[in-house]
Amino acid sequence: MPVVQPRGLFITVEGGEGVGKSTNIAYLRDYLESHGVDLTVTREPGGTRLGEQLRELLVAQRAEAMDPMAELLIIFAARAQHLSEVIEPALAAGRWVLCDRFTDATYAYQSGGRGLDAARVRRLEQLVQGDLRPDFTLLFDAPVELGMARARERGELDRFEREEVAFFERVRGTYLRLARESSGRFRLIDAGQPLEAVREQLHSVSRELLDCWGVRH
Numbered sequence: 386m387p388v389v390q391p392r393g394l395f396i397t398v399e400g401g402e403g404v405g406k407s408t409n410i411a412y413l414r415d416y417l418e419s420h421g422v423d424l425t426v427t428r429e430p431g432g433t434r435l436g437e438q439l440r441e442l443l444v445a446q447r448a449e450a451m452d453p454m455a456e457l458l459i460i461f462a463a464r465a466q467h468l469s470e471v472i473e474p475a476l477a478a479g480r481w482v483l484c485d486r487f488t489d490a491t492y493a494y495q496s497g498g499r500g501l502d503a504a505r506v507r508r509l510e511q512l513v514q515g516d517l518r519p520d521f522t523l524l525f526d527a528p529v530e531l532g533m534a535r536a537r538e539r540g541e542l543d544r545f546e547r548e549e550v551a552f553f554e555r556v557r558g559t560y561l562r563l564a565r566e567s568s569g570r571f572r573l574i575d576a577g578q579p580l581e582a583v584r585e586q587l588h589s590v591s592r593e594l595l596d597c598w599g600v601r602h
């Protein structure tokens with residue numbers, strides 16, 4: 386009998402600017418790998434050569450305004466390449482995928498932030514992803530001003546980071562609504578706490594992920 390390889394877990398990490406996603410993804414990676422997980426860590430927009438080129442187009446300052454629909458289509462173009470080149474093959478091979486941002490970010494930024502109709506995002510989600518959705522989503526949540534202050538300390542601000550506070554309040558509100566609507570998939574991390582306390586929360590989520598994997602195997 387052929388052995389059927391169980392698909393890996395698809396985990397996404399979401400949140401506003403400067404909430405600590407990058408810092409804690411590095412930590413989660415070490416933790417999960419030290420527990421024997423075969424892990425692919427990647428990000429959006431990006432994760433492939435084409436995707437990283439599209440990311441440059443998206444984050445760079447430009448003289449003219451980018452049309453929100455053009456922005457949306459570039460994000461999904463990068464996502465299509467990322468899915469076929471990286472995410473799908475890894476999951477099919479039984480690897481876990483830990484992705485810094487995915488389609489919840491599109492609902493939060495392009496629909497919540499920019500005001501595009503969520504139905505448009507949903508149509509593209511269906512077209513590009515079919516039935517594929519993350520198994521788990523870790524939402525790092527912190528007050529907008531706190532995240533923006535941390536992002537400012539990091540240095541030069543990109544095209545998104547230069548948006549006004551009201552934009553990021555809409556982004557945060559949309560993320561929190563998504564988390565309420567899909568509470569089975571989302572795990573809320575209070576990212577306003579000191580790093581040590583954030584890590585305690587990550588330990589508890591990681592143990593849950595490892596248990597879930599144990600059941601699947």
Ligand SMILES: Nc1ncnc2c1ncn2[C@@H]1O[C@H](COP(=O)(O)OP(=O)(O)O)[C@@H](O)[C@H]1O
Nearest residue numbers: 402403404405406407408535576578579580583
């Ligand atoms: N819980 C925390 N407490 C204090 N500073 C933090 C915390 N989490 C992250 N930082 C710092 O805030 C800045 C932004 O974090 P980063 O991981 O780059 O955020 P993101 O990837 O979400 O934009 C970094 O300088 C990081 O060291």
Ligand SMILES: Cc1cn([C@H]2C[C@H](O)[C@@H](COP(=O)(O)OP(=O)(O)O)O2)c(=O)[nH]c1=O
Nearest residue numbers: 401402403429430460486487490491494545
């Ligand atoms: C994936 C995704 C990202 N973005 C934006 C949010 C971020 O400002 C920007 C770059 O992502 P990222 O590097 O994760 O942001 P951060 O500065 O918090 O580390 O792309 C969208 O607007 N829509 C999307 O679907």
